[in-house]
Amino acid sequence: MAELVYPPVVLAAKTAFRLLDLRLDVRGAEHIPTSGGAVIACNHVSYLDFLFCGLGAQPARRLVRFMAKREIFANRVAGPLMRGMHHISVDRAAGAQSYQAAVDALRAGEVVGVFPEATISRSFTVKDIKSGAVRMAAEAGVPLIPMALWGTQRMWTKGRKRELTKRHVPITILTGEPTRPTVDDDMDILTKDLRSRLTALLDTIQRDYPDQPSGEDDRWWLPAHLGGTAPTPEQAAELDRRKPE
Template identity: 60%
Template sequence: MAELVYRPVIGAARTMFKALDLKIDTQGSEHIPKTGGAVLVSNHISYLDFIFTGLGALPQKRLVRFMAKESVFRHKISGPLMRGMKHIPVDRNQGEDAYAHALQSLRSGEIVGVFPEATISQSFTLKSFKSGAARLAQEAGVPLIPMALWGTQRIWTKGRPRNFSRSHIPITIRVGEPLEAPTDQYAGAITRRLRERVQELLEAAQRAYPVRPKDASDTWWVPAHLGGTAPTPAEVRELG
């Protein structure tokens, strides 16, 4: 079926990134299967993560169908685009519908994108993972593909103003080797291994990141355990 919406959106995103002069460094895209279903799993630190996660699959000419909260599909601008790109709406009160939709997509050979932390991490560290990605991979008989993003929080994240200026921000994308999800294993154990893989990739992306904060006022995007002033996970929990 022709992608009448997805490919033009990709073109528009690439044009915007070129205008912003973003320095996008992607490694590991060869781990994305060229055919067949897979669950692509990434950390979540920015409102734009779905775009950059999708870019990680493009070298293999794959389009990712993301699971996203249902309210995005009701928006007058984003809604038609999300539906046109065949993304999957998630109503938290009726999660079984989204699960069934994602399962059908996987079985038909699609790549489904999942952010198992469910919400943006304001500490920019990994939160706990929900087990839905592992369960989907088990039931569909497809691999899990771990991924990590770094730098996207500097463009647009929760609690911070958007930075759509020509800021030359580097974006680091790391894709890991597939992780199998056997049906004879507990989904929780697979989820723990998956989180460990994403953590390893995140640390690799952070080590490879080519810039450091310019001064003390620019440390907000760096996690506290790396010497930055982002709130710790405990502080985020206290804020509610």
């Protein structure tokens, strides 16, 4: 398919990252295949995660087709960009159609990006995840690749004022080893395994993160188990029930 929109968007994003002097640390890109279909399953802590998940695939020279809610495609500014980059619209009222579009893209050799938590994690830990990423990788016969991001929440996340011009923020992108689900596997077991793998990757990059809060008021971007003031997973779940995205 013609790529008239995606490459300029990637170039613009990389230019913005350089101007902001973001301290990017991209690891594990060797796990992303240079050709053929694959599912990237990524944790979700920020509204900007699709940019950085896509960046994690750039060393393999892959363009990631993200599954994103239909409302983004309806936006008069974002919609044409999303369609031009051949992302996949997700209509929660017609999930089977969106799922099939993703499987078709995978079979055509595309890399499809999925945020299996479905919504941003307010606790900055890995929430319970949906089984779609595992199921589509199994049905299409492609590898399932876990990826974890950290630092993106400091620029724009749920319940916080966006700081898109914030400079010198360390952003870590860690890709883990792929697995090869099959249709004969137990999807529930594989989904639990994916969540465990995402949690292990996220724990690693949180532990190795090169920055610390500048003061008590800046501890909001750390999870509670690391001494931060982000909601605990239980508190975050209650907030999600009261204020769904």
